[in-house]
Amino acid sequence: MLEILLVVFWAVVLVTVALTSHxxxxxxxxxxxxxxxxxxxxxxxxxxSRRTEFYIWTPPILALYISLVSxxxxxxDIAHKWRQGEPDANRIRLIRLLRPTLVVLxxxxxxxxxxxxxxxxxxxxxELAHHIQETCNSNxxxxxxxEGCKLVEENPTYAASEQTITRIGRRALVRYENLVPANQFxxxxxxxxxxxxxxxxxxxxxxxxx
Numbered sequence: 106m107l108e109i110l111l112v113v114f115w116a117v118v119l120v121t122v123a124l125t126s127h128x129x130x131x132x133x134x135x136x137x138x139x140x141x142x143x144x145x146x147x148x149x150x151x152x153x154s155r156r157t158e159f160y161i162w163t164p165p166i167l168a169l170y171i172s173l174v175s176x177x178x179x180x181x182d183i184a185h186k187w188r189q190g191e192p193d194a195n196r197i198r199l200i201r202l203l204r205p206t207l208v209v210l211x212x213x214x215x216x217x218x219x220x221x222x223x224x225x226x227x228x229x230x231x232e233l234a235h236h237i238q239e240t241c242n243s244n245x246x247x248x249x250x251x252e253g254c255k256l257v258e259e260n261p262t263y264a265a266s267e268q269t270i271t272r273i274g275r276r277a278l279v280r281y282e283n284l285v286p287a288n289q290f291x292x293x294x295x296x297x298x299x300x301x302x303x304x305x306x307x308x309x310x311x312x313x314x315x
Contacts, residue, residue: 115164118144125201134200142207148215152222152275154297169212172205179205218273223299225272230279230294231313234303237281237290238311247290247306251281262286270294 118141125137145165153162179202186195233251241247250256254266264283269276277296284290289306305311 114144118164122204125204129197131200134197138200138204139207142204142211145208145211145215149218149274152297153219158298165208165212165215168208172208172212175205176202176209219275219297222273222275222296226270226275226277226294226296226299227301227315229270229272230292230301230303233279234292234305234311234313237292237303238305241288241290241305241307245307247283247288249283251279254279254281 121137121141125134128134128137145168148162148165151157151161179198183195183198183202186198237247237251249259249264250266251268254268256264256266258265262285264285265280267278267280270279271277275296277294277299280293280295282291282293284306287306289304289309292303294301299315301313301315303311303313
């Protein structure tokens, strides 16, 4: 159902973009120019993941690349027409230039937010892994669970607990596993396509990988 709605949404956006080149009425043109880029703001609430990458994030990323090419071409066209003394036509072109500019600004902000969220989760996971490693070495045994985590599986040789953390408006799943016989632990922090895993234990080297 979500895929069908997204196909309809992007079809409406394409029709809106196509109509822009044939509209000269100022108010209608402003609506057609501004509304499609503002629709990208919905991505603020949708994380970049394998599930959302193709249907949701790929069309806006393509729009970003197209806009990056479109802006200098439009600027050159405006400069050329300006030398020919066509100020009225250039006003329309300047309004149309606003759409790719908005797409670039909004998408750069969204991509930066995703990168900042991944960096924040990576920093959190790294600090937590070092803290657990110190606890394992000082106590001679790794903790069964972490503070704030909910125990989801436990038996004499294994315990797993999970919790959700929030950074920059994004949520990541934290999973801690205590491997009892080996006196080891495994910590995993997962958000979208980002995944950091730390493996350590008593008198063992801490290994962190993404």
